[in-house]
Amino acid sequence: xxxxxxxxxxxxxxxxxxxxxxxxxxxxxxxxxxxxxxxxxxxxxxxxxxxxxxxxxxxxxxxxxxxxxxxxxxxxxxxxxxxxxxxxxxxxxxxxxxxxxxxxxxxxxxxxxxxxxxxxxxxxxxxxxxxxxxxxxxxxxxxxxxxxxxxxxxxxxxxxxxxxxxxxxxxxxxxxxxxxxxxxxxxxxxxxxxxxxxxxxxxxxxxxxxxxxxxxxxxxxxxxxxxxxxxxxxxxxxxxxxxxxxxxxxxxxxxxxxxx
Numbered sequence: 634x635x636x637x638x639x640x641x642x643x644x645x646x647x648x649x650x651x652x653x654x655x656x657x658x659x660x661x662x663x664x665x666x667x668x669x670x671x672x673x674x675x676x677x678x679x680x681x682x683x684x685x686x687x688x689x690x691x692x693x694x695x696x697x698x699x700x701x702x703x704x705x706x707x708x709x710x711x712x713x714x715x716x717x718x719x720x721x722x723x724x725x726x727x728x729x730x731x732x733x734x735x736x737x738x739x740x741x742x743x744x745x746x747x748x749x750x751x752x753x754x755x756x757x758x759x760x761x762x763x764x765x766x767x768x769x770x771x772x773x774x775x776x777x778x779x780x781x782x783x784x785x786x787x788x789x790x791x792x793x794x795x796x797x798x799x800x801x802x803x804x805x806x807x808x809x810x811x812x813x814x815x816x817x818x819x820x821x822x823x824x825x826x827x828x829x830x831x832x833x834x835x836x837x838x839x840x841x842x843x844x845x846x847x848x849x850x851x852x853x854x855x856x857x858x859x860x861x862x863x864x865x866x867x868x869x870x871x872x873x874x875x876x877x878x879x880x881x882x883x884x885x886x887x888x889x890x891x892x893x
Contacts, residue, residue, distance in 0.1 A: 655681035656873035659714040659723040664688045667811035672844040676866040687713035695805045700730040707742035721873040728755035728837045728861045732788040751872040755861035758868035762859045764891035768832035770795045772825045775837040776802045776810040798829040810840040836860035847883035857884045
C-alpha cells in the first residue's frame with residue numbers, strides 16, 4: 634500500500650506569554666500532604682500567576698527527627714521544578730520542619746538550585762502576616778505531638794512574638810490531620826481565645842484545612858486569623874509583586890507586605 638500522507642514540518646508559529654506571565658512560583662510539597670495544593674488552588678486564580686510543585690519524601694509520622702531528616706532532600710526536590718528556569722518565589726511547604734531546621738537552613742538549600750529566587754516558608758509567611766497587622770500576642774493551634782509543639786512555641790518566642798495560649802490536637806499523622814473538620818477547628822480556636830487576649834490566631838501545619846473558613850472565623854472573633862497555607866499563599870503572591878486583594882479569603886489578603 635502506497636503511503637500518500639502529506640508531511641509538513643517546521644510549520645511557522647508565534648509565541649505569547651500566558652502561563653506564569655506575572656509570576657512563577659515553586660512549591661515544595663510533603664509527600665504525605667493532602668491539603669496544601671487543594672488550598673493553593675483556591676488562591677491562585679489570578680491570570681498569569683502560576684505555581685509549580687514537586688513532592689519531597691517524608692514520613693507520615695511528624696517527629697523532630699523525621700522533620701530534620703528532610704533537609705538532605707530539599708535541594709533535589711527543588712531541582713524537579715521547571716529545571717533550569719528561574720522562579721520568582723520558591724516556598725517550602727512544611728511549618729514544623731522549618732522551625733526544626735531554621736528558616737535560613739531551608740533558604741540555603743533552596744538557593745543551591747534557585748540562587749536568585751525569593752524564598753518563603755510557612756513560618757516566614759506567618760511572621761510576615763503577624764507583622765502586617767503589628768500583631769505580637771499570638772494564639773497558636775497545631776495538630777502536633779508535644780515535643781514538636783515545644784519546638785514550635787520556642788521558635789516563635791525567639792522570633793519576637795508572645796504565645797500566651799497554645800493548643801494542639803496532638804495528632805502526628807498527616808492523613809488524619811487533613812480530615813480534621815471545620816467545626817473542630819472553630820471550637821478549638823474559640824477555646825483558645827475566649828479567656829486570653831491575643832492580637833491574632835495562627836493555625837500551624839500545611840495539612841490543616843482552614844483557608845476557606847478564615848474570613849468567617851475572623852468575623853466571629855474580631856481579630857485576624859491565618860494558617861500555614863493561608864499565610865504561605867499570600868506571602869508567595871506578595872513576594873512575587875502580586876498585590877491583588879482577595880477580601881473573601883480574609884483580612885490578610887487585603888494587606889501588602891510589611892515594611893522591614
